[in-house]
Amino acid sequence: xxxxxxxxxxxxxxxxxxxxxxxxxxxxxxxxxxxxxxxxxxxxxxxxxxxxxxxxxxxxxxxxxxxxxxxxxxxxxxxxxxxxxxxxxxxxxxxxxxxxxxxxxxxxxxxxxxxxxxxxxxxxxxxxxxxxxxxxxxxxxxxxxxxxxxxxxxxxxxxxxxxxxxxxxxxxxxxxxxxxxxxxxxxxxxxxxxxxxxxxxxxxxxxxxxxxxxxxxxxxxxxxxxxxxxxxxxxxxxxxxxxxxxxxxxxxxxxxxxxxxxxxxxxxxxxxxxxxxxxxxxxxxxxxxxxxxxxxxxxxxxxxxxxxxxxxxxxxxxxxxxxxxxxxxxxxxxxxxxxxxxxxxxxxxxxxxxxxxxxxxxxxxxxxxxxxxxxxxxxxxxxxxxxxxxxxxxxxxxxxxxxxxxxxxxxxxxxxxxxxxxxxxxxxxxxxxxxxxxxxxxxxxxxxxxxxxxxxxxxxxxxxxxxxxxxxxxxxxxxxxxxxxxxxxxxxxxxxxxxxxxxxxxxxxxxxxxxxxxxxxxxxxxxxxxxxxxxxxxxxxxxxxxxxxxxxxxxxxxxxxxxxxxxxxxxxxxxxxxxxxxxxxx
Amino acid sequence: xxxxxxxxxxxxxxxxxxxxxxxxxxxxxxxxxxxxxxxxxxxxxxxxxxxxxxxxxxxxxxxxxxxxxxxxxxxxxxxxxxxxxxxxxxxxxxxxxxxxxxxxxxxxxxxxxxxxxxxxxxxxxxxxxxxxxxxxxxxxxxxxxxxxxxxxxxxxxxxxxxxxxxxxxxxxxxxxxxxxxxxxxxxxxxxxxxxxxxxxxxxxxxxxxxxxxxxxxxxxxxxxxxxxxxxxxxxxxxxxxxxxxxxxxxxxxxxxxxxxxxxxxxxxxxxxxxxxxxxxxxxxxxxxxxxxxxxxxxxxxxxxxxxxxxxxxxxxxxxxxxxxxxxxxxxxxxxxxxxxxxxxxxxxxxxxxxxxxxxxxxxxxxxxxxxxxxxxxxxxxxxxx
Numbered sequence: 001x002x003x004x005x006x007x008x009x010x011x012x013x014x015x016x017x018x019x020x021x022x023x024x025x026x027x028x029x030x031x032x033x034x035x036x037x038x039x040x041x042x043x044x045x046x047x048x049x050x051x052x053x054x055x056x057x058x059x060x061x062x063x064x065x066x067x068x069x070x071x072x073x074x075x076x077x078x079x080x081x082x083x084x085x086x087x088x089x090x091x092x093x094x095x096x097x098x099x100x101x102x103x104x105x106x107x108x109x110x111x112x113x114x115x116x117x118x119x120x121x122x123x124x125x126x127x128x129x130x131x132x133x134x135x136x137x138x139x140x141x142x143x144x145x146x147x148x149x150x151x152x153x154x155x156x157x158x159x160x161x162x163x164x165x166x167x168x169x170x171x172x173x174x175x176x177x178x179x180x181x182x183x184x185x186x187x188x189x190x191x192x193x194x195x196x197x198x199x200x201x202x203x204x205x206x207x208x209x210x211x212x213x214x215x216x217x218x219x220x221x222x223x224x225x226x227x228x229x230x231x232x233x234x235x236x237x238x239x240x241x242x243x244x245x246x247x248x249x250x251x252x253x254x255x256x257x258x259x260x261x262x263x264x265x266x267x268x269x270x271x272x273x274x275x276x277x278x279x280x281x282x283x284x285x286x287x288x289x290x291x292x293x294x295x296x297x298x299x300x301x302x303x304x305x306x307x308x309x310x311x312x313x314x315x316x317x318x319x320x321x322x323x324x325x326x327x328x329x330x331x332x333x334x335x336x337x338x339x340x341x342x343x344x345x346x347x348x349x350x351x352x353x354x355x356x357x358x359x360x361x362x363x364x365x366x367x368x369x370x371x372x373x374x375x376x377x378x379x380x381x382x383x384x385x386x387x388x389x390x391x392x393x394x395x396x397x398x399x400x401x402x403x404x405x406x407x408x409x410x411x412x413x414x415x416x417x418x419x420x421x422x423x424x425x426x427x428x429x430x431x432x433x434x435x436x437x438x439x440x441x442x443x444x445x446x447x448x449x450x451x452x453x454x455x456x457x458x459x460x461x462x463x464x465x466x467x468x469x470x471x472x473x474x475x476x477x478x479x480x481x482x483x484x485x486x487x488x489x490x491x492x493x494x495x496x497x498x499x500x501x502x503x504x505x506x507x508x509x510x511x512x513x514x515x516x517x518x519x520x521x522x523x524x525x526x527x528x529x530x531x532x533x534x535x536x537x538x539x540x541x542x543x544x545x546x547x548x549x550x551x552x553x554x555x556x557x558x559x560x561x562x563x564x565x566x567x568x569x570x571x572x573x574x575x576x577x578x579x580x581x582x583x584x585x586x
Numbered sequence: 587x588x589x590x591x592x593x594x595x596x597x598x599x600x601x602x603x604x605x606x607x608x609x610x611x612x613x614x615x616x617x618x619x620x621x622x623x624x625x626x627x628x629x630x631x632x633x634x635x636x637x638x639x640x641x642x643x644x645x646x647x648x649x650x651x652x653x654x655x656x657x658x659x660x661x662x663x664x665x666x667x668x669x670x671x672x673x674x675x676x677x678x679x680x681x682x683x684x685x686x687x688x689x690x691x692x693x694x695x696x697x698x699x700x701x702x703x704x705x706x707x708x709x710x711x712x713x714x715x716x717x718x719x720x721x722x723x724x725x726x727x728x729x730x731x732x733x734x735x736x737x738x739x740x741x742x743x744x745x746x747x748x749x750x751x752x753x754x755x756x757x758x759x760x761x762x763x764x765x766x767x768x769x770x771x772x773x774x775x776x777x778x779x780x781x782x783x784x785x786x787x788x789x790x791x792x793x794x795x796x797x798x799x800x801x802x803x804x805x806x807x808x809x810x811x812x813x814x815x816x817x818x819x820x821x822x823x824x825x826x827x828x829x830x831x832x833x834x835x836x837x838x839x840x841x842x843x844x845x846x847x848x849x850x851x852x853x854x855x856x857x858x859x860x861x862x863x864x865x866x867x868x869x870x871x872x873x874x875x876x877x878x879x880x881x882x883x884x885x886x887x888x889x890x891x892x893x894x895x896x897x898x899x900x901x902x903x904x905x906x907x908x909x910x911x912x913x914x915x916x917x918x919x920x921x922x923x924x925x926x927x928x929x930x931x932x933x934x935x936x937x938x939x940x941x942x943x944x945x946x947x948x949x950x951x952x953x954x955x956x957x958x959x960x961x962x963x964x965x966x967x968x969x970x971x
Contacts, residue, residue, distance in 0.1 A: 313647070
């Protein structure tokens with residue numbers, strides 16, 4: 001439990017943050033009521049990973065249904081022609097889910113996948129788990145600015161998830177995660193499942209707002225002595241930009257979802273034209289939040305990548321200020337591009353303006369990628385699991401970014417909108433970007449969070465399987481889209497079968513990769529080798545505290561004397577200088 | 587970086603075939619493919635430069651024990667200006683070309699033929715300028731058997747006819763939720779919205795020698811269709827905006843035919859029909875996706891043998907299913923919902939005329955055959971199993 005350093009001091013201040021009082025109930029109560037950002041971060045980590053598992057299962061169900069098209073086969077049995085249907089692979093769930101048809105089972109599955117992945121997994125994923133754990137430590141603080149608010153945000157998240165899961169247990173909804181009106185206000189009119197799911201998203205929004213507010217104040221007020229704005233690690237800059245978006249954009253979705261609930265329950269006509277409303281208004285409201293929130297999902301991932309590449313290449317990040325300011329630039333422009341989700345439902349002038357603004361947001365993203373790649377130049381690159389994930393991010397996220405260009409281009413978007421091309425594009429950004437960076441971040445900070453090393457072999461095998469599975473699953477979908485396969489189809493015409501099959505097989509390899517990671521993590525927790533305080537030779541403040549950190553993070557308030565990426569001039573704390581030699585000319 | 591999409595559109599490449607299936611049906615569509623291809627080449631080159639350099643670094647600068655990291659600048663102003671300006675300029679080019687291509691796709695010439703498109707859960711109807719609409723259906727698969735007979739199986743989709751080499755403008759409206767009318771071969775779609783008209787235009791292609799479709803030209807005595815190859819080109823129409831259970835079946839066929847064939851057909855469909863035949867046509871166009879006439883329940887109840895019998899309803903009541911009931915169920919479908927079914931049907935108030943209602947009532951009374959003709963089926967395709 002104790003590390004080799006500062007032993008007597010640690011005793012004086014107590015042990016690691018997860019040493020609780022004796023007794024199981026007392027321990028549980030301590031975790032449930034904790035205001036420690038680290039415990040809250042760890043609880044978030046397991047909760048979002050569980051939601052990732054739930055959403056992933058729904059995704060596998062969707063891919064399983066799409067393995068083959070639905071076919072009516074006529075066979076001669078005796079003297080009679082008998083018709084039978086094949087390819088409805090989810091039909092066995094119809095009674096369990098109380099659905100009208102096998103198609104509705106499929107529709108609920110992709111809705112479940114989208115809603116769980118977006119609202120319960122990817123929006124809170126990195127900020128609420130790794131962000132909560134490391135933002136205060138990387139700033140040199142004892143905790144976030146408002147620890148009780150942090151606990152409240154966690155419990156609001158739990159309540160939101162429970163409402164969502166309750167709606168799923170009642171059978172789920174078939175609205176799509178976007179809840180487009182008037183479909184969402186009229187479907188399942190005799191049931192309250194849709195209202196529950198919308199309410200879940202509404203509640204989860206508050207958790208997001210509170211976390212964002214907490215982070216903004218923490219960054220402004222709790223930086224350690226000596227840490228100026230441009231001495232902050234880039235992960236913090238990314239979380240800061242993310243938090244600003246969360247605080248500004250989330251109230252809009254809250255109001256929109258509330259209006260949706262009012263329309264459904266009290267028949268107040270806001271979006272439904274049969275009651276005098278306007279359905280496209282809903283789409284504007286919805287994307288006014290949901291586009292900026294795309295950057296809530298990707299900015300923290302970009303922050304992780306900046307950390308991972310610098311540390312594992314032992315190189316000062318290239319263009320620190322350019323990366324920091326591009327985070328803020330992306331946050332600002334992200335509020336002006338929502339219209340590109342509705343090019344096919346808006347006037348020509350609006351479409352042209354939104355197309356131009358959308359191209360604008362591509363520039364800071366491209367700059368970030370160039371800076372990351374330039375960071376590798378003359379580095380000292382080690383190919384461990386976090387670094388392999390960071391490199392995988394560069395590969396998949398670059399594809400995700402570049403395939404967005406034909407969607408911003410008006411003429412080509414009219415063809416590609418609402419097809420599998422869009423599905424592939426946003427999975428390359430959201431999964432190839434955020435999830436890949438999240439996996440890299442979890443591996444990178446795992447020794448710090450849990451004080452145990454994981455099997456590097458296990459990590460690398462999982463990483464390789466995820467890379468192969470991910471690309472098989474989603475690269476094929478670009479071609480499905482360009483060749484004419486629409487989104488959200490429970491069935492399709494025969495010519496698309498081969499590509500769908502490859503995609504489904506890819507999803508199984510992807511599953512295998514994540515299972516390998518799961519086993520690796522469990523083995524690490526059960527019998528992993530003890531982690532040193534600074535296994536990667538990092539220079540940010542979290543590597544100055546123990547693995548796992550003590551309850552108040554630092555024994556003494558840290559004083560920042562060097563930049564977070566000064567690998568060429570500083571020997572990392574708690575490391576043998578022989579392992580990290582400095583250039584002699586310096 | 588200045589690429590002419592017009593030149594590219596005239597020289598389709600293997601890559602283009604591979605990505606799109608090489609089936610662009612209009613000049614605007616071919617230009618859109620060329621635009622996509624130009625962006626794709628730009629992307630491939632950018633990707634190779636960025637990831638290639640990363641791969642080079644990973645190989646060249648692998649960590650070696652005891653070897654210190656080599657110092658290099660932490661930023662480089664000229665390099666950073668270049669990698670900001672070059673992508674910005676390229677994106678500006680894409681934006682301008684994309685805008686021009688967009689205008690070509692959505693704006694139709696003033697003299698284009700206007701087709702009215704109606705959408706509902708779950709079907710499409712195209713109305714021609716003379717008020718007629720197509721009653722023809724296409725089966726998903728047609729198999730020619732050994733004896734020359736054709737077996738038609740699978741789902742049926744309506745066929746909408748358009749003349750070759752002419753300009754068409756769509757004016758679209760939805761009866762219920764939002765749909766989206768997509769013809770992949772014209773590379774264009776637009777949402778179909780319940781409270782406003784939307785639309786776009788396209789120019790149909792000239793038919794080439796090899797463009798043929800199987801078409802029913804006659805009926806065998808046993809009722810099975812006689813098919814022959816005729817000049818024409820079929821394209822899929824898909825609904826691209828999620829609209830519920832049968833979203834993936836909300837498809838249709840757009841058939842490009844020689845102008846004289848088109849004009850003959852539309853004139854024929856415009857002639858008055860017997861009420862039963864009109865009812866059968868409307869059933870095929872609009873009702874069949876949910877209501878069978880062979881006893882199988884679909885999204886809605888079957889129409890087989892319901893007329894003149896008592897029906898059981900979701901609220902526990904029973905009611906005689908007479909003319910009044912049929913009329914009410916079409917215009918105000920949620921008033922009496924049949925037990926075991928969800929209230930999923932949209933109202934057809936305003937979209938079906940008095941004559942249409944009369945036709946449907948006649949058809950539901952006797953779905954199997956027209957009582958006004960002695961024993962002869964109006965159209966065999968309707969009773970196909």
